[in-house]
Amino acid sequence: xxxxxxxxxxxxxxxxxxxxxxxxxxxxxxxxxxxxxxxxxxxxxxxxxxxxxxxxxxxxxxxxxxxxxxxxxxxxxxxxxxxxxxxxxxxxxxxxxxxxxxxxxxxxxxxxxxxxxxxxxxxxxxxxxxxxxxxxxxxxxxxxxxxxxxxxxxxxxxxxxxxxxxxxxxxxxxxxxxxxxxxxxxxxxxxxxxxxxxxxxxxxxxxxxxxxxxxxxxxxxxxxxxxxxxxxxxxxxxxxxxxxxxxxxxxxxxxxxxxxxxxxxxxxxxxxxxxxxxxxxxxxxxxxxxxxxxxxxxxx
Amino acid sequence: xxxxxxxxxxxxxxxxxxxxxxxxxxxxxxxxxxxxxxxxxxxxxxxxxxxxxxxxxxxxxxxxxxxxxxxxxxxxxxxxxxxxxxxxxxxxxxxxxxxxxxxxxxxxxxxxxxxxxxxxxxxxxxxxxxxxxxxxxxxxxxxxxxxxxxxxxxxxxxxxxxxxxxxxxxxxxxxxxxxxxxxxxxxxxxxxxxxxxxxxxxxxxxxxxxxxxxxxxxxxxxxxxxxxxxxxxxxxxxxxxxxxxxxxxxxxxxxxxxxxxxxxxxxxxxxxxxxxxxxxxxxxxxxxxxxxxxxxxxxxxxxxxxxxxxxxxxxxxxxxxxxxxxxxxxxxxxxxx
Numbered sequence: 001x002x003x004x005x006x007x008x009x010x011x012x013x014x015x016x017x018x019x020x021x022x023x024x025x026x027x028x029x030x031x032x033x034x035x036x037x038x039x040x041x042x043x044x045x046x047x048x049x050x051x052x053x054x055x056x057x058x059x060x061x062x063x064x065x066x067x068x069x070x071x072x073x074x075x076x077x078x079x080x081x082x083x084x085x086x087x088x089x090x091x092x093x094x095x096x097x098x099x100x101x102x103x104x105x106x107x108x109x110x111x112x113x114x115x116x117x118x119x120x121x122x123x124x125x126x127x128x129x130x131x132x133x134x135x136x137x138x139x140x141x142x143x144x145x146x147x148x149x150x151x152x153x154x155x156x157x158x159x160x161x162x163x164x165x166x167x168x169x170x171x172x173x174x175x176x177x178x179x180x181x182x183x184x185x186x187x188x189x190x191x192x193x194x195x196x197x198x199x200x201x202x203x204x205x206x207x208x209x210x211x212x213x214x215x216x217x218x219x220x221x222x223x224x225x226x227x228x229x230x231x232x233x234x235x236x237x238x239x240x241x242x243x244x245x246x247x248x249x250x251x252x253x254x255x256x257x258x259x260x261x262x263x264x265x266x267x268x269x270x271x272x273x274x275x276x277x278x279x280x281x282x283x284x285x286x287x288x289x290x291x292x293x294x295x296x297x298x299x300x
Numbered sequence: 301x302x303x304x305x306x307x308x309x310x311x312x313x314x315x316x317x318x319x320x321x322x323x324x325x326x327x328x329x330x331x332x333x334x335x336x337x338x339x340x341x342x343x344x345x346x347x348x349x350x351x352x353x354x355x356x357x358x359x360x361x362x363x364x365x366x367x368x369x370x371x372x373x374x375x376x377x378x379x380x381x382x383x384x385x386x387x388x389x390x391x392x393x394x395x396x397x398x399x400x401x402x403x404x405x406x407x408x409x410x411x412x413x414x415x416x417x418x419x420x421x422x423x424x425x426x427x428x429x430x431x432x433x434x435x436x437x438x439x440x441x442x443x444x445x446x447x448x449x450x451x452x453x454x455x456x457x458x459x460x461x462x463x464x465x466x467x468x469x470x471x472x473x474x475x476x477x478x479x480x481x482x483x484x485x486x487x488x489x490x491x492x493x494x495x496x497x498x499x500x501x502x503x504x505x506x507x508x509x510x511x512x513x514x515x516x517x518x519x520x521x522x523x524x525x526x527x528x529x530x531x532x533x534x535x536x537x538x539x540x541x542x543x544x545x546x547x548x549x550x551x552x553x554x555x556x557x558x559x560x561x562x563x564x565x566x567x568x569x570x571x572x573x574x575x576x577x578x579x580x581x582x583x584x585x586x587x588x589x590x591x592x593x594x595x596x597x598x599x600x601x602x603x604x605x606x607x608x609x610x611x612x613x614x615x616x617x618x619x620x621x622x623x624x625x626x627x628x629x630x631x632x633x634x635x636x637x
Contacts, residue, residue, distance in 0.1 A: 071478055072428045073454055081430075097403070098430030101437075116425065116480060116494065118374035121404030139483045139492065147377035169482040172449035172631045175552060179544050184637040200551055201543045202522040209484075211544065211551070216477070218487055283490070289519055290487035 001232060001259050003252060004031035004159055006242040007067040007093075009167060010212050011191040014044040020243070021053045025060035027249050028256040031238065032057050033093055035067040035084065037114075039174070039213045040077050041187065047083055054090055063091070070095040070114040071170040071214065091132075104129040113138055113161055114170075120151040127153035135159045135240065138166045138222070141287040142230065149235045157237040163225060163251060163272065164242025165197070165210055166218040166290065175211040187213075195245040196277055207278065220281035220291055226269040227285060228258055247275045307567070308574035309598055310368070310467060311591045314346040314581055319356040321588040323365045326595030330360055331368040331399060333497075333580065338386045339370040340423055341580040342497030353393055366396035370580075372421035373497045374402045384408055391416050399445070400424070401480060403435075410439040419467070420444040422576075423493065425480035429461035436463045443467055443573060447479045448558060452632050456570040465573030470560045471590055472578020473623050474630055476538050476553035484537055489519045500537045516540075533624055555624030560632055561597055561614060565605040568598075586621050593617050 005024060008017065024032060034054050036042050045053070054064040066084050069077060084092055085102045094100045095112040103109040111117055111126045111134035123134060136145055138161050149158065176198055177187035191198075197210035197217055210217040224231060224239070231239070239259075241252055251272050258268035273280055283292030311327035313319035322330045333339030335347040348356065353369075360367045369390045375383035383405050390398050391413040398416060400406045401423035409418055418435075422445040426432045435441040443465040446455060459466045475482070479493070486492030489504040504519040514526040516535040523540030526532045533539075538552040558578070560567065567575065575598065577590050593614045601608040619625055630636055 071449065071481070072431070073450060075457055078428055078430055096428075096431055097424070097426060097434045098428045101430050101434035104434075114481065116374060116402075118402065118494065119377045119380055119404055121375075121380065121407065122402055123404075125403050125407055137483070137494070139486045139495065144377045166483070166487065168487050169477040169484050171477045173476055173553075173637050179547065179551065183635055185634065198544055203525050203541060203543060203548060204522045205543070206522065208521060208542065216484065216552070284486070287490070289490040290483065291521075292490075 001228070001236070002030035002238045003028065003255055003259070004033065004238050004240045005029045005248075005252070006161070006164065006240045007033040007035055007037045008243045009038055009215065009217070010195055010197055010245065011039070011042050011189065012044065012195050012245070013192060014049070016195070017045055017053070021057060023249055025057055025062070027252050029062065029241075029252055031063045031065060033065045033067045037067050037070050037095060038170075038215045039191075040069060040074070040080065041184075042189070042191075042213075044192075047080070051087070051089075058090075065091045065093050065110055067093040067112065068095050068099045070112075071172070072096055072098055073172065100126065100129060106130070108132040110159075111135065113167070118144070120148045123148060123156070124151070124153050127156045131156060133157040133159055133238065135161060138168070139284050139290060142227075142234070142285045143287060145236075146234050152235060158235060159238035159240055160224060160231055160236045161222065162231075162239035162241065163223050163255070164221060164240075164244065165278075166222045167215055167242075168209070168218055168290075169216040171214050171216070174213050175216065176213050179211065218281065218290065220279050220293075221276040222284070222290075223269065223272065223276070223280040223282055224285055225255060225258065225272050226265050227282070228265045228268075244277055246277070251275050306602055307572060307598055309591070309594050310574050310576045311587060312472075312577055312580040312582070313356070313587060314341060314343070315584065316348070316352050316356055317584040318580075318582075318587045319367070320359055321584040322591050323360050323363050325588050325591035327365055327591050329366040329368055329396070329574070330356070331370050331580070332356060333370045334386050334389075336382065336386075337376075337495075337497045338373055338383050340372050340421075340493050340497045341370075342373070343581050344502070346581060350389060350393065357394055368397045368399055368419065369395045370399045370421065371405065372399050372401045372423045374423075374494045375405055376495060380404075387413065397442070403438075406435065406439045406441070417442050421480075422447050422469070423480040425478055427458075427478070429458050429463075432458065432462045432464065432466075445469075445576060448475060449478050449631050451634050451637075452563060452566055455567075455572075455632070459571045466571075467574040467576050468560075468567065468572055469558055470564075470575035470577055470594060471618060472557060473536075474553070474556060474558040474628065488521055488537055500535060505535055531624075554626070556626045556628050557618075557622035557624070558630045559615075559618055559622070559627035560629060561594075561610040561618065563629065563632060564597055564601050564610070565608045568601050568605055582621075589617055589621055
């Protein structure tokens with residue numbers, strides 16, 4: 001099994017991104033997704049900066065994938081998409097069907113987690129259009145994934161969202177700007193002040209969600225680390241770690257140790273739980289509310 | 301791009317009486333769902349079996365109206381045949397179109413029922429002409445329903461560049477999230493729109509009177525607390541009050557409905573093919589009121605779009621049946637974002 005580092009979903013200053021990816025070059029990850037998936041207004045890294053950072057990681061032996069934005073609204077969003085699609089160097093992760101439409105005539109791509117591939121016929125369709133790897137929607141259950149993988153098209157790899165706050169929803173509205181009472185068009189990049197997002201709690205003080213601009217994430221951190229043996233058995237090829245602001249490198253190191261047999265999945269899960277910025281959850285995998293956390297199976 | 305002759309009014313029906321109310325008050329099309337998880341309003345006591353659907357089709361066709369079937373959830377792997385069976389039944393019963401979101405199901409429809417007219421559901425999350433044209437070129441989709449995320453200028457750009465008709469929402473409960481891209485309900489309750497066709501399901505809702513006020517929880521998560529005399533609506537989870545740093549308020553969205561009556565002339569002039577009314581879960585009385593008002597408005601706008609104004613009595617009637625008794629232009633109006 002390989003480890004993939006997902007795109008940075010929150011908004012970080014340019015220098016922070018630079019230091020982060022300099023570190024990633026030394027981490028035991030196989031695949032790195034790069035680019036802005038959430039908000040077209042974020043420009044700490046311009047396209048050329050992403051390409052430079054991608055080259056540096058490729059030189060360090062990483063398979064780099066350029067991730068496309070999930071919610072496309074304007075012609076300028078489409079221009080940015082066309083530029084990514086035509087990059088000519090790196091694989092592209094499609095996160096909406098417009099990207100699939102443009103990539104279908106151009107060779108291999110990754111079908112990202114926001115494409116809504118929920119069943120085998122849809123998976124066969126995206127594979128026929130050139131997908132070489134797919135990431136199921138985050139809400140997919142183990143049972144559903146197992147049923148799909150029985151009919152997995154040949155040559156198509158499966159990547160599971162295995163650790164990180166869940167990207168649950170997208171909106172045209174920026175909730176961070178709304179919190180600061182700013183219009184989205186003049187948001188003053190208020191999300192830069194919240195490198196792990198802006199926590200939203202219920203009125204009785206329970207942390208519930210995280211506002212990340214136009215994206216809403218779970219407050220709890222999704223983890224399938226204890227489920228590595230099950231995932232391996234199902235035919236999952238790649239585990240995605242979604243970056244958080246701090247300690248992601250340590251999470252990756254523990255995951256790598258588990259994959260290499262140097263840590264048991266249970267021990268790795270315990271190590272990683274201590275690195276998480278919030279309590280963890282795994283409900284989706286067990287066909288329960290996503291925020292639930294089922295205990296690890298005794299035989300794992 | 302197809303230039304439609306006149307804007308169609310597409311109205312919701314969760315029951316046969318609602319369907320008849322829509323047809324009798326001037327709907328051009330009525331959209332309905334079967335009684336299971338194949339559609340995005342899979343609520344108890346709602347929707348149509350084959351017999352009721354056949355009755356509805358007969359009534360609508362006898363009055364010159366069309367009936368569309370919403371098959372707009374994402375088929376689950378172990379039960380894909382439930383969705384294909386619904387599609388086959390739709391073709392047999394003679395629905396005028398099916399409204400689909402799942403590309404795999406769409407391919408099945410295009411191959412097995414080439415004569416069946418396909419619409420791309422709002423749940424398909426296609427927000428640009430590039431995404432819409434994917435479904436047009438691959439499956440021959442004839443109309444796409446736009447998610448409620450685009451500004452008026454962005455809608456116009458899509459209408460100009462999409463290779464099929466565009467339907468946009470005119471009135472009803474408002475999703476603040478992109479349709480088809482929201483897992484908040486499944487995260488909280490285990491059941492959401494994409495997989496089961498529900499949002500904030502009633503069976504997960506608990507109301508409780510406490511010393512702090514009337515509290516409403518969704519699977520244990522406190523969505524809101526109401527003081528004495530405060531109006532409490534249906535607890536859709538994105539429309540609760542939450543705490544972010546030092547502020548407690550409607551951090552995501554207020555309980556409010558979309559109403560685009562004021563911008564109807566712009567929508568008509570840019571070439572929108574159809575206006576959709578939300579609310580299959582609402583009563584026949586709601587359907588009758590909203591259909592009657594929008595029929596009158598579209599007719600007035602078609603007759604003379606330059607002189608069209610959203611009449612005060614129309615706005616009052618629509619506000620009267622709105623969630624939270626207030627309406628918004630939503631994303632069509634840029635500052636909403």
